[in-house]
Amino acid sequence: MDAGVTSQCPHGAMPPPRPMPHPRQDLSRSFRDAAAPGSAIDTGAAFWRLGTFLPAAVGTALLLWGFLSWFASGGTTWAEGLLTVLIGVGFFWIALTFATVLAGAAAMLRHTAPEAGPVRTLDVALLVPVHEEAPWDVMGNAAAMLERLAAAPGAHRYALYILSDTRNADRALQEEAAYAALRARMPQAALWYRRRVENTDRKVGNLAQWVAEWGGGHDAMLVLDADSLMSAQAIRALSDALGRDPAAGLIQSFPQLIGARTLFARSQQFANAIYGVALAEGLARWTGREGNYWGHNAIIRTQAFAASAGLPHVRSFRGGRDSLILSHDFVEAGLLRRAGWSVRFLPRLRGSYEETPPTLIDHVLRDRRWCRGNLQHLGLLGTRGFHALSRFHLFHGAVGYLLSPLWFLLLTLWAVIGVSEERSVINYFSPSNPTMPNWPEMSPVSHVWLMVTMYALLLAPKLVGASVLIASGTKLSHLGGGRRFAGSLLLEIAVSIAYAPILMVQQTLAVLSALTGRRPDWTPQSRAGGAQGWRTLIRFHCFETVLGAVLLTGMATGYVSLWLVPIMGSLLLAAPLSRLSAVPMTGTMATPQEVRSPLVAKRAARWREELRAQVTVTPAE
Numbered sequence: 358m359d360a361g362v363t364s365q366c367p368h369g370a371m372p373p374p375r376p377m378p379h380p381r382q383d384l385s386r387s388f389r390d391a392a393a394p395g396s397a398i399d400t401g402a403a404f405w406r407l408g409t410f411l412p413a414a415v416g417t418a419l420l421l422w423g424f425l426s427w428f429a430s431g432g433t434t435w436a437e438g439l440l441t442v443l444i445g446v447g448f449f450w451i452a453l454t455f456a457t458v459l460a461g462a463a464a465m466l467r468h469t470a471p472e473a474g475p476v477r478t479l480d481v482a483l484l485v486p487v488h489e490e491a492p493w494d495v496m497g498n499a500a501a502m503l504e505r506l507a508a509a510p511g512a513h514r515y516a517l518y519i520l521s522d523t524r525n526a527d528r529a530l531q532e533e534a535a536y537a538a539l540r541a542r543m544p545q546a547a548l549w550y551r552r553r554v555e556n557t558d559r560k561v562g563n564l565a566q567w568v569a570e571w572g573g574g575h576d577a578m579l580v581l582d583a584d585s586l587m588s589a590q591a592i593r594a595l596s597d598a599l600g601r602d603p604a605a606g607l608i609q610s611f612p613q614l615i616g617a618r619t620l621f622a623r624s625q626q627f628a629n630a631i632y633g634v635a636l637a638e639g640l641a642r643w644t645g646r647e648g649n650y651w652g653h654n655a656i657i658r659t660q661a662f663a664a665s666a667g668l669p670h671v672r673s674f675r676g677g678r679d680s681l682i683l684s685h686d687f688v689e690a691g692l693l694r695r696a697g698w699s700v701r702f703l704p705r706l707r708g709s710y711e712e713t714p715p716t717l718i719d720h721v722l723r724d725r726r727w728c729r730g731n732l733q734h735l736g737l738l739g740t741r742g743f744h745a746l747s748r749f750h751l752f753h754g755a756v757g758y759l760l761s762p763l764w765f766l767l768l769t770l771w772a773v774i775g776v777s778e779e780r781s782v783i784n785y786f787s788p789s790n791p792t793m794p795n796w797p798e799m800s801p802v803s804h805v806w807l808m809v810t811m812y813a814l815l816l817a818p819k820l821v822g823a824s825v826l827i828a829s830g831t832k833l834s835h836l837g838g839g840r841r842f843a844g845s846l847l848l849e850i851a852v853s854i855a856y857a858p859i860l861m862v863q864q865t866l867a868v869l870s871a872l873t874g875r876r877p878d879w880t881p882q883s884r885a886g887g888a889q890g891w892r893t894l895i896r897f898h899c900f901e902t903v904l905g906a907v908l909l910t911g912m913a914t915g916y917v918s919l920w921l922v923p924i925m926g927s928l929l930l931a932a933p934l935s936r937l938s939a940v941p942m943t944g945t946m947a948t949p950q951e952v953r954s955p956l957v958a959k960r961a962a963r964w965r966e967e968l969r970a971q972v973t974v975t976p977a978e
Contacts, residue, residue: 387742393697402645461639497965591708606698684730905929
């Protein structure tokens, strides 16, 4: 056992240990798991990759040709060439997303036969790692899943483990009280709980300890988040898929968002349910057996994970001492594929759910942690033995954050050159400097073309995703009716346009913070939400507000293009918009999961209420 954790369990109740080796991997050497059966070349996935990446590359090339032709009217300078490259980089990733949505739309309109074949019976552990969470919510979700599994037992065997890293003494007492209350009400359930003495290596170490000490007793582990919820049908479907495919090391489901109440959360939930389906379908098609892992709502072959995916500490990309791999999921998927196991994504599997941060600030705080972890992946691209697509997943995750400073830079350039030559900020400071780039003057037609292009790129995937969802069989009645759905679609588009500039600036700040080495706190995610005070909002969004005021001043004096008014307004009003994000908006932007609420969600809500009423704990001494 080489997991860097202790096997002691003074807090909780666990079955007898069933240890198994879980060595940390050497990223400088290739590794092949002798137990991996390997998999044949997926020609279908190769076809989908060509059909996705080629249109994105061709579209980017055409855009670059257009810009170079525009710049060439007065002779292309190095600065114009650099600007063209930046535009091309940013456009390619947007075009790739759109091409993925189109591929998903095509796949959704095709009939796909369900998988068939013998299914091996599995002993599956449902793992719920928690850290400073509301225990009645965690235990309530666990109770609902166990209850539904018991109501219709199948061939597979299930046990659920609550793996706590909670440090707050009062919260720990509440966890133990909630577990005791649940055990008393479900005495026959295979339900276990333990709290670690030291939360070494955070979530990675939490799961590593379980694998090293109890993993030998289970064929598979279905990893959940504290807010995850899955129907019995979804759990059994994932188990069947793994039992049917001996080459699969990990199978990821498509978690759909539920339980949103605020404006911001409901817009995220609506986008996930309406547009995300086609995107997920397209992603599954071109990733094939080289898919990715999102850290939860996925089933993993325990032996494969133990032998192949033990995470070492790595050197920080800024140098210095070794550190924990923060966004572990992408790397674990890459290690499994490196060892010869396939990693699959099943977007059509229904009944997999999670929650989303309730407010803009909560979303940003979570995004900062994710940003640091994804940028850390740039230092892991050279890992020996990784499949090319595994490297692409790592790179794509980092680029998702690096695009924000890139677009910020491009919008800044647009702001300072997007006025007439006489009023240009650049020419104002250096009107006759021969070393200054000869920026082309932007006519009103050019402005209109750029604005139409920007909003078309934003809206096209949404409209395609919504259209194909209905065309593929989703009834309008499951979306609240045609008129209500159209209104929800327009509202979500308006919300996304309003918050996009704020998120761009916040992600830019997150990238700068990560690159300068600022250490983020490992704070628990806020799930209940609630409106922040004005002082907090203004302090949190002061940079966006100042930036918006600068743009407004530039527009008033004629030095900044008026075509940036929508962006200026969003930034200037960042604090009020953030306040608005926390306003309850139930009834708007309905999703199929809300119009026809799944039974497991109803039962989880009931269990949460009852357990919360039962758990009363005196503060710890």
